[in-house]
């Protein structure tokens with residue numbers, strides 16, 4: 001087998017079995033012998049002419065280059081004599097006299113006596129001369145006859161016509177439409193206002209009347225109207241203003257998505273609860289108690305665009321019709337254009353979730369201080385753990401001789417944790433208050449699981465440091481070598497947790513001794529402050545998780561009354 005290349009690696013050994021290689025080799029063989037020339041010769045009698053611009057070899061019948069469209073005639077080498085050129089000129093001139101088509105275009109057809117149309121055109125057979133019927137504006141070339149545009153359509157050889165492709169448009173502006181048309185404001189602006197914010201919005205306007213089910217600002221006046229939509233943020237987040245002024249010439253239609261601005265009677269499609277209540281001022285102002293209007297600043301792109309249109313002048317009957325999907329969605333909160341339609345609950349934003357702030361609360365402290373018991377008891381009291389589940393935990397815990405860990409089992413779910421009676425991984429649970437979505441991160445207290453504690457502490461916004469008030473237990477936790485109380489305080493401090501609630505637990509064991517509580521508070525307080533915490537960042541509360549003292553209600557034990565200022569730790573958590 002001959003080699004494909006005469007230098008370099010010998011591929012024969014590797015590719016002998018490959019048919020593809022053989023195929024290429026055969027071709028190469030033939031080529032090499034010159035049996036098939038690289039450039040095929042045209043059959044006899046088939047003339048070609050080369051375009052002087054792109055050098056493409058066109059068929060002789062083509063009057064213009066098939067590639068670049070340049071006319072053959074002015075540069076045609078076949079038209080060399082003066083007579084030829086004169087005849088051609090007259091032919092073209094005659095055609096150009098009566099039609100509105102340019103000479104350039106007509107010359108395309110005038111020079112094509114033997115043109116073979118690519119698309120069949122049925123005309124009556126005529127003489128081979130160019131004939132013009134002036135009254136009918138019909139031209140004849142060769143044996144075909146017809147109007148110029150028919151010739152053009154039929155004889156055009158260029159396949160790359162300019163075609164007016166009307167881009168597909170959605171009924172609702174796509175993000176690209178919104179950006180390119182400068183309509184962002186109406187969508188983003190409305191989107192930026194949460195569902196809850198709308199409930200308290202009040203719109204006042206002089207020239208603008210805002211209607212619930214109309215998605216349009218309508219302009220009927222022929223006079224010039226000034227219009228601008230401004231959202232200005234005044235002061236804090238709770239004091240926002242929306243102001244609208246109109247400054248447009250009426251009656252200009254822009255696309256199919258339009259806001260129609262009327263001089264005296266403009267309306268914006270907004271939710272019903274945004275309806276104008278005041279027609280005295282020339283601006284629309286919206287005030288609300290809380291909301292996010294940041295994206296509706298005065299640099300609203302659609303307004304700027306609108307202004308520029310107005311300044312340019314000469315625009316009449318401006319019609320801007322914006323169908324914001326979100327506007328429809330918001331306005332359709334139970335009130336859509338189709339009165340029959342009612343969105344399901346799951347389609348609507350969850351008001352409670354929207355307004356709650358998540359608070360990650362790490363429960364830390366020395367081993368066996370009662371972290372899991374406290375967490376489980378709180379969840380049970382707040383209804384996150386059902387009575388049925390609690391009964392099961394108690395029963396199962398008793399069955400293995402660990403009845404006191406029943407509440408801890410709400411978070412210590414693994415068999416090993418329950419068997420050993422210690423938390424090994426971070427238990428996660430949550431409960432809600434009016435302000436917070438509290439995520440409870442029950443951390444392990446054993447020193448072997450400090451890495452797990454760290455994983456929870458890094459997520460924490462605040463911490464509950466649980467202290468075992470029992471005599472000896474508190475001291476063990478404060479031991480510099482074995483105790484975890486100190487280590488946990490230092491860790492959460494290093495992770496930026498700057499709010500600590502110190503829960504002095506198991507007060508039932510020390511008979512709710514105020515002295516004990518004050519002792520712990522003094523000792524531990526000194527250490528915590530040494531870690532960089534200020535008194536303002538600390539909260540202290542004595543409690544008993546097991547005896548349900550000072551958890552979600554004020555303690556019933558009289559000893560607590562003298563040292564307690566909160567109605568339970570939950571109150572303290574929510575208050576912080």
Ligand SMILES: Nc1nc2c(ncn2[C@@H]2O[C@H](COP(=O)(O)OP(=O)(O)OP(=O)(O)O)[C@@H](O)[C@H]2O)c(=O)[nH]1
Pocket residue numbers: 365366367368369370371372373374404405408421422423424443444445446505506507508509543544545546547
């Ligand atoms: N008397 C009394 N015992 C409590 C109280 N709180 C918890 N305990 C007991 O303390 C023991 C340890 O409770 P846990 O909740 O497992 O302690 P923990 O801090 O979660 O333990 P680790 O996660 O392993 O560090 C259990 O036997 C509980 O019953 C309380 O307020 N009073």
